[in-house]
Amino acid sequence: MAKMTMVxxxxxxxxxxMEKDDSVIVLGEDVGVDGGVFRVTDGLINQFxxxxxxxxxxxxxxxxxxxxxxxxxxxxxxxxxxxxGFSYQNFHQIENxxxxxxxxxxxxxxxxxxxxxxYGGGVRALEHHSExxxxxxxxxxxxxxxxPSGPRNARSLLVSAIQDxxxxxxxxxxxxxxxxxxxxxxxxxxxxxxxxxLLKEGADLTMISYGAMMRPTLEAAGELKDxxxxxxxxxxxxxxxxxxxxxxxxxxKKTGRAVVIHEAPRSFGPGAEVVSRLVExxxxxxxxxxxxxxxxxxxxxxxxxxxxxxPSFERILRAARKVLAA
Amino acid sequence: xxxxxxxxxxxxxxxxxxxxxxxxxxxxEPDIGEDVLLKLHRFMVLARKFDxxxxxxxxxxxxxxxxxxxxxxxxxxxxxxxxxxxxxMVPAFRETAAELWRGKSxxxxxxxxxxxxxxxxxxxxxxxxxxxxxxxxxxxxAVGLGWAAKYRQKDDVAMTFFGDGATSEGDFHExxxxxxxxxxxxxxxxxxxxxxxxMPLSKQTRSKTLAQxxxxxxxxxxxxxxxxxxxVFSAAQEAxxxxxxxDGPTLIECVTYRLMMHTTADDPKRYRTDEEVEKWSKRDxxxxxxxxxxxxxxxxxxxxxxxxxxxxEEIQAAVEGAEKQMAAFxxxxxxxxxxxxxxxxxxxxxxxxxxxxxSEGGEEGDHG
Ligand SMILES: Cc1ncc(C[n+]2csc(CCOP(=O)(O)OP(=O)(O)O)c2C)c(N)n1
Ligand SMILES: [Mg+2]
Numbered sequence: 001m002a003k004m005t006m007v008x009x010x011x012x013x014x015x016x017x018m019e020k021d022d023s024v025i026v027l028g029e030d031v032g033v034d035g036g037v038f039r040v041t042d043g044l045i046n047q048f049x050x051x052x053x054x055x056x057x058x059x060x061x062x063x064x065x066x067x068x069x070x071x072x073x074x075x076x077x078x079x080x081x082x083x084x085g086f087s088y089q090n091f092h093q094i095e096n097x098x099x100x101x102x103x104x105x106x107x108x109x110x111x112x113x114x115x116x117x118x119y120g121g122g123v124r125a126l127e128h129h130s131e132x133x134x135x136x137x138x139x140x141x142x143x144x145x146x147x148p149s150g151p152r153n154a155r156s157l158l159v160s161a162i163q164d165x166x167x168x169x170x171x172x173x174x175x176x177x178x179x180x181x182x183x184x185x186x187x188x189x190x191x192x193x194x195x196x197x198l199l200k201e202g203a204d205l206t207m208i209s210y211g212a213m214m215r216p217t218l219e220a221a222g223e224l225k226d227x228x229x230x231x232x233x234x235x236x237x238x239x240x241x242x243x244x245x246x247x248x249x250x251x252x253k254k255t256g257r258a259v260v261i262h263e264a265p266r267s268f269g270p271g272a273e274v275v276s277r278l279v280e281x282x283x284x285x286x287x288x289x290x291x292x293x294x295x296x297x298x299x300x301x302x303x304x305x306x307x308x309x310x311p312s313f314e315r316i317l318r319a320a321r322k323v324l325a326a
Numbered sequence: 327x328x329x330x331x332x333x334x335x336x337x338x339x340x341x342x343x344x345x346x347x348x349x350x351x352x353x354x355e356p357d358i359g360e361d362v363l364l365k366l367h368r369f370m371v372l373a374r375k376f377d378x379x380x381x382x383x384x385x386x387x388x389x390x391x392x393x394x395x396x397x398x399x400x401x402x403x404x405x406x407x408x409x410x411x412x413x414x415m416v417p418a419f420r421e422t423a424a425e426l427w428r429g430k431s432x433x434x435x436x437x438x439x440x441x442x443x444x445x446x447x448x449x450x451x452x453x454x455x456x457x458x459x460x461x462x463x464x465x466x467x468a469v470g471l472g473w474a475a476k477y478r479q480k481d482d483v484a485m486t487f488f489g490d491g492a493t494s495e496g497d498f499h500e501x502x503x504x505x506x507x508x509x510x511x512x513x514x515x516x517x518x519x520x521x522x523x524x525m526p527l528s529k530q531t532r533s534k535t536l537a538q539x540x541x542x543x544x545x546x547x548x549x550x551x552x553x554x555x556x557x558v559f560s561a562a563q564e565a566x567x568x569x570x571x572x573d574g575p576t577l578i579e580c581v582t583y584r585l586m587m588h589t590t591a592d593d594p595k596r597y598r599t600d601e602e603v604e605k606w607s608k609r610d611x612x613x614x615x616x617x618x619x620x621x622x623x624x625x626x627x628x629x630x631x632x633x634x635x636x637x638x639e640e641i642q643a644a645v646e647g648a649e650k651q652m653a654a655f656x657x658x659x660x661x662x663x664x665x666x667x668x669x670x671x672x673x674x675x676x677x678x679x680x681x682x683x684x685s686e687g688g689e690e691g692d693h694g
Contacts, residue, residue, distance in 0.1 A: 029525070034596055035596070037523065037592075055529060057525070057529070058495060058522050059495050060495075061496055089495070126390075126391060296661070296673070297676060298665045298673070299665065301443065301658065303390055304442050305442070305658035305661055308658040318683075
């Protein structure tokens with residue numbers, strides 16, 4: 001057990017999986033000598049050498065295309081795209097091939113690759129470094145889309161993603177990379193992909209979120225308890241796609257009220273899918289319209305103004321109180 | 327069916343006129359007017375001093391992350407100097423010297439680098455695209471702009487800037503191919519500063535030069551000493567003339583060096599040696615150009631001191647002006663501007679929500 005930041009926990013997952021299985025290969029821009037611009041791959045090239053940690057030329061499409069080839073051969077590539085804002089350069093490789101090779105080859109080939117990439121705002125970064133575009137991937141059949149919310153589940157989910165037989169897009173919140181530490185056990189730990197986690201039980205309201213928004217969501221739930229005497233049930237999706245609605249539906253059948261929170265733009269975001277599932281499966285249990293707290297449907301502003309863009313504790317609290325009052 | 331050799335006859339030229347000791351190859355000296363020489367020098371000093379000041383501001387937390395340009399002033403100024411206002415400048419993100427030449431104000435550069443969109447400064451009478459961060463992606467836009475100018479029978483050209491790392495991206499190759507196929511009036515300026523964050527050029531490509539990549543696409547490519555402003559100026563003059571007169575695109579590889587960190591978030595000690603940086607410091611573009619100007623009698627130590635102190639005052643005034651402006655910036659409501667020509671109704675709702683939230687104030691306290 002050691003107290004680790006998310007960066008250290010992810011590094012541990014990579015290091016242990018590489019040690020265990022020589023088919024695990026890390027590749028990407030600056031992942032070797034530099035250890036990744038956020039240091040997630042720090043030290044791996046020293047331990048495993050430059051045949052297992054590939055500093056690639058600057059070309060995202062080639063990084064992903066090459067990963068697909070490696071994966072079809074039977075390796076388990078874990079590629080890093082330096083920022084999710086530059087993963088559109090490789091979008092076609094994911095959409096046209098990674099997500100389809102299993103189907104196109106009628107099961108002869110599959111693509112057990114992981115695409116790790118930092119996402120999200122709140123770190124005073126330049127343009128293209130703050131977006132939250134998980135919906136693109138979640139919308140693509142054949143892909144899995146995972147977003148951890150803390151060091152410990154980041155480590156477990158990354159291990160699961162590496163072991164998963166299908167391609168996984170793995171978003172890491174830059175705002176969480178060094179935000180806090182958690183105890184992370186030395187022994188390998190996994191978490192099932194496709195299973196949301198119940199973080200806090202409650203009978204009055206269901207709060208559903210993931211990634212960097214879990215922290216303000218939990219904070220708002222605490223405030224509701226302290227100030228309003230409200231018991232909110234809090235669920236961390238962890239996997240955006242495939243979305244498992246069971247726990248969400250059960251919760252809302254109990255509480256009758258829900259708020260969905262994400263920093264991705266509101267329209268056509270993951271929240272829209274969550275709300276649809278709840279309306280389909282728990283409509284007669286709903287006692288109030290469901291609220292979404294999300295990024296606005298605009299380009300995230302330059303960093304001096306991004307705070308007003310990102311969903312905040314206050315915004316979540318306001319939405320929760322609105323749902324409770326209805 | 328013989329197995330025969332196809333000879334590729336092209337050669338890649340390397341051009342150097344003013345070497346690192348400031349010695350001039352008289353035969354190759356370009357004919358540049360005194361006023362232009364002095365203007366180039368002034369902007370070189372301005373870009374250098376401003377870069378140092380930005381680094382200073384960043385370290386004090388007064389601006390955000392930014393990419394220093396130190397060492398690349400000659401590559402940028404020697405090329406951009408050939409553009410008219412109606413020509414198109416298509417930058418990447420490390421072109422501060424070129425942006426200054428085009429008329430962007432010091433104040434706005436500070437404001438931009440402190441995370442305010444107000445610092446985007448593109449007047450109607452100047453055809454400059456905004457900074458483009460996704461590496462290499464802007465290259466193809468220059469082809470479209472150049473082609474459009476040709477279609478409209480204007481003799482405007484497009485000049486695009488990018489780094490050595492960018493030559494690995496598909497967009498670079500697609501852009502060069504399109505430009506050659508459509509004979510678009512484009513000048514491709516590659517600032518080969520030897521590094522793409524932690525990746526040295528030797529791991530970026532096995533090609534001997536970057537200029538030679540032009541050959542594969544059927545356009546001229548030339549490699550120049552990018553720290554020699556006379557060589558850069560000469561090569562760019564030819565390329566711009568070629569484009570303007572309808573003879574198609576050119577790739578110019580400016581061999582230079584990134585003397586500072588990639589951005590202020592980067593630590594180059596992790597991947598390169600001080601000796602290498604030292605070696606390139608001796609090839610600094612500024613001292614050799616100053617020596618040239620002094621040899622020509624266009625500059626003296628006194629004159630230089632005067633220029634430098636003027637520039638320092640100008641920079642100081644800009645810092646003060648920018649900070650005053652930023653202090654007066656209002657609420658963030660204008661983040662909703664410029665998303666669409668016409669705002670969809672649901673966006674108007676979202677905007678109203680934010681306005682209401684701001685006017686109510688953070689009564690629950692600041693948990694951000
Ligand atoms: C498509 C894309 N991938 C990755 C990045 C992150 N990144 C920013 S600059 C850079 C290196 C660029 O190297 P080069 O083209 O040589 O330009 P230089 O930074 O040296 O000016 C990288 C990898 C990016 N901005 N865009
Ligand atoms: Mg470079």
